[in-house]
Amino acid sequence: MRLRNWHKLVLGVAGLFIAVLFLSSGLTPPGPAGEVLRHNQAEDIDASPFFYGDVENMSEYEAGVAAMRDSAEAAAASDTTEKAAEPKSDSTTERPSPKVSGKVCDPIKGECL
């Protein structure tokens, strides 16, 4: 009985060894199923951390998002300033509609037809 159990352990270790060998070989599933894996290999992405503290460049991601938020905020602010600076339309005077690459544009709505 005990000998049989040791056989099981040897078989299990052999199975584990084969699994590790396969996974560490760099082979990927064919087609779309292996696309993410090939991307991880190309970019050397560690997909194993299960907690954010284990991700090596987490502070870079945070800084990146902070920069994205800053530029989005700045873009929104300049948008508001531009809109405020736009001259108000005079309903009594006719304005020529500017043409942009052959399209007729409404200068107030900013839409081109």
Add this chain to the structure above:
Amino acid sequence: MSSGISSLWKHEDWWAVWFGFIIIGLALLQWLPKIPKIHKWTTSPLDAFLVIKDGAATGNILLPLLLLMIGLAVLTAIGMAVMKSAPVGRYVAGFVGIFVLACIAYWIANQAEIKHWGLSYALWALVLGLLISNTVGTPKWLKAGAQTELFIKTGLVLMGAEILFKKILALGAPGLMVAWIVTPIVVLFMWHFGVKNLKMKNKELVIIIACATSVCGVSAAIAVAAACCARKEDLTLAVGMTLIFTVLMMFFMPLGIQWVGMNPILGAAWMGGTIDSTGAVVAAGSMLGPEAEKVAAVVKMIQNVLIGVLAFVVAIYWVTVVQRTDQCTRPNPMEIWYRFPKFVIGFVAASLLFSFVVVPAYGGDFTIVENTILNPVTEVFRSWFFCLAFVAIGLESNFKDLTSRMERGKPMILYATGQTFNLILTILVAWLAFMVLFPHAV
């Protein structure tokens, strides 16, 4: 269970708090040397144990690893001796065996290609333990070192230091909406579905699967399992399921998002809110571009912070409602206090200490705290304790017990239904947050 003041040195939960805070204290004082980690390796397995600088090996980590093993064995053996929970000599012998198995688990997990697959040390540690326990059986001397609860709880107290509350504002209101509104709703839905609809008897398994699905997989499963005093087999089952589904979601979610032509930021927020582990979120987000990668990682990080709150709420709910229903008695406040898992106090205290004292003391600069205290010390110790815990769980679990807990596939149905609900709710809230309410947030 010992009560009164003596529980401070007789109870495992308190020892986890002491161990955690001893390490945190030494880290704050910067009295600890560099804690060794098994390194990443590609083709030569020995590279995992070498110190490589500028492409050349300058030494190895064998002695530091040995010292770490001795240090952890001595530290935990003091607790074991005072608690009188196991003969110290036998505990130390078992601990050495478990530490060696943990090193092997780390060594497999740190192979470069295996890291690309997203298979963490937790899986390999479990597999190694299960392999021994289900073939030759766990020897008695090894079992004496398998102090799963102590390892998990100490790891969780250390994890508390990494949970910094100010991080929840990293993505502003839309990030909070995706991570903090959806998650509790999914937990409540899955709890209700598991207990009322599926009529699962094992409530601990229901809450572990619910939290692992909705928050962040393995780390949430560990925290909640400890908070509700779940059995090791429940944790093994939940972690196994979450690891398999995480890899599948990492493989197929970004492809689906690209196929339908979804906005990358929306897709990133969706994946950040639904894929269980942070590494898989980063990998999947990276498929959609660098900006999506960052957004996905940060959404996941904000969700990770919920672990502390969830563990606390689950611990309270368990001692006041679930255990009361089971035992048909209404516990008084003192009884609630006695039953309350005390390590949760250490977990929350570490989080509060770092969020509101340590980080402000460093001028509010997370990066300094992370680079000097968290990443080199508490995070490394936490990972070692979790790895030891997963080896111990494997050594104490057997397949017969695991299959008996399957309740005719109900845990799988719970996971699949909960994850589907999570996917639908998260995409709706992410769309509302990032496309409708705050379209210029990022």
